[in-house]
Amino acid sequence: MTTDRSTPGSQASLREANRARIVDAVKRFGGLTQIELAETTGLSTATISTIVKELTGAGVVDTRPTSRSGRRALKVTLARQLGLVAGVQFGHRHLKVALGDFGRTIVAEQQMPLPLDHRVDTGLDRAALLVVDLLERVGASMDELLTIGVALPAPVDTSTGMISVRGVMRGWDDLHIGQTMSKRLARPVIVDNDANLGALAEHELGAGRGHQDMVFVRASYSTGAGILLSGHLHRGYAGTAGEIGHVQVDPMGDICRCGNRGCLDTVVSSTALLDLVRSSHGDLTLRDLITRATEGDPGCRRVIADAGDRIGAVVAQVVNTLNPQVVVVGGELAAAGEILVGPLREAVLRHTPPNTIAPVEVVLGELGPQAEVMGALTLALQSTEVATDHQTISTLTDESMAGRSRRTPAP
Ligand SMILES: [Zn+2]
Structure with missing residues (x-):
């Protein structure tokens, strides 16, 4: 031989x-x-x-x-034996870490709550500790870890790993997050926006498979979108493409975290939605609101359906601009299923000209709450060539x- x-x-x-x-x-x-x-x-x-x-x-x-x-x-x-990659997702209230292999299988994962507006060093320390814990749990050594992908609920300049719009994550603004995390784990770290990573995962593994032009809408504590054009993520020059949460929907509305007035987020963020039911239902969490809506509570259903309608009207502008084949809806609020997606779809279709060749599809994501961390793993895998x-x-x-x-x- x-x-x-x-x-x-x-x-x-x-x-x-x-x-x-x-x-x-x-x-x-x-x-x-x-x-x-x-x-x-x-x-x-x-x-x-x-x-x-x-x-x-x-x-x-x-x-x-x-x-x-x-x-x-x-x-x-x-x-x-080729090694493992880690995916880290920072939410507004939680931290999720997963280890994945080259077969796109999650081999271990863990989630922990984070205090609202947590300090950046606390968040990064906990994430690094969780990665090390998970490696120990699967009997892997630090040497087997190749790359870490990080999802943040903020627009990210991927060339520096810094947040590109001030005020979206308080206290995180002036930090090279990728470099800082990389020092803690002595491995390459790639940072991206959570909606971009949700889009990547749904495109590779979920409801966006086979579609080259796709918009992933992340309806959650805040709202964002990830855009894929010709099969590639479109992040924009400074990473702010798809920031639909900061499209103005009410010129006389409340002041947003970003400093502008009447952004979509001031109307459909979790804070805004929970404010709407406080007098009738008391203090609820976003999870409570979704659970009650799926159980048939008319007030909670109405709040989520109206949010779908408001988000859909903004998504329609994106659809008019980019002409995607599919809009995939994810994020925590998507756990409400058609209660959210139905009115969102109707609003998209109502605000876009009828397209007889290939009408845009508006569908629920297939990866649910795993989309962002799977996207972080996918990004880490894609950038691991060694x-x-x-x-x-x-x-x-x-x-x-x-x-x-x-x-x-x-x-
Ligand atoms: Zn804003």
């Missing part, structure tokens, strides 16, 4: 390129059967089968039995083939 090392030339580089194509496809889609790999890469099933055997032997991919259209098949995923670059695969495979040929003499 020969190895690439002993047969330099075009045959070897072709095999190396084919291996890289297969690994790239598995990385991109998380896990594929060999038939799906053949369809995705355009390689023959025989080539796929040979290379997958090599990559399995080299510890680059794992295979496990599955069924596809009722037939038995082998599902190919990237091997755990273990799957051509050189590493080639080296791993060559070593394994050399080892195998030592153990079993070539015929």
Whole structure:
């Protein structure tokens, strides 16, 4: 049996390129059967089968039995030994941390409450501690952690990891969040806006799959949107694209956290919605409001439906500007399902010109409250190239083939 090392030339580089194509496809889609790999890469099933055997032997991919259209098949995923990535989501009131592998599986996760307007160093300390705790819990060492993706409820300048609009997260304004977190964990940290990351996750793994132009609306304690154009996140020059929470809907309205007047957020943020039911229902949390609405409480249903209508009118302007195929609705408020999405959809359709070719779809997200942390994991995976670059695969495979040929003499 020969190895690439002993047969330099075009045959070897072709095999190396084919291996890289297969690994790239598995990385991109998380896990594929060999038939799906053949369809995705355009390689023959025989080539796929040979290379997958090599990559399995080299510890680059794992295979496990599955069924596809009722037939038995082998599902190919990237091997755990390639390392783990962490996703961190800072909410207004909570912190969520997850560890994921290259098969896009969450291997461990934990959530903890955070005090409202918590101090930035407290938040970052707790996040770093949770990452270390989770690594210990799955029996992984710090060496196995490759990259950390962080989701913030604020527009982020991804080139610096700093928040690009002052006042949205009090106390976090002047900090290079990526650099600071990176120092605590000694790993690369990439920071992005939570709606962008929700959009990324729904596009890769959820309701936005197969759609190149998509808007993800994150209706939560505050409101934002993540925009995908031609399959790529559109963040804008300073990261403020999709800040629909700060579109003015009432020129005489309340002053917003951002300093402007009558922003959408002053009307549909959790604070605004809970204020509406205080005299009738007392002090509720956002979760209480959603639970009561889904149980049929007419006042709570009305508050969420009206919020859907107000958000939909603003989303319609985005739809008019960008002409997406689909609007995916997520965020905490989306737990109310059609109570929110129904009026939001009606408002989008009412405020956009009838499109007979391809009317925009407005659908509920499929990933629920996991969307943002899964997006943070996806971003971390996408920016981790070390273990799957051509050189590493080639080296791993060559070593394994050399080892195998030592153990079993070539015929
Ligand atoms: Zn505002």
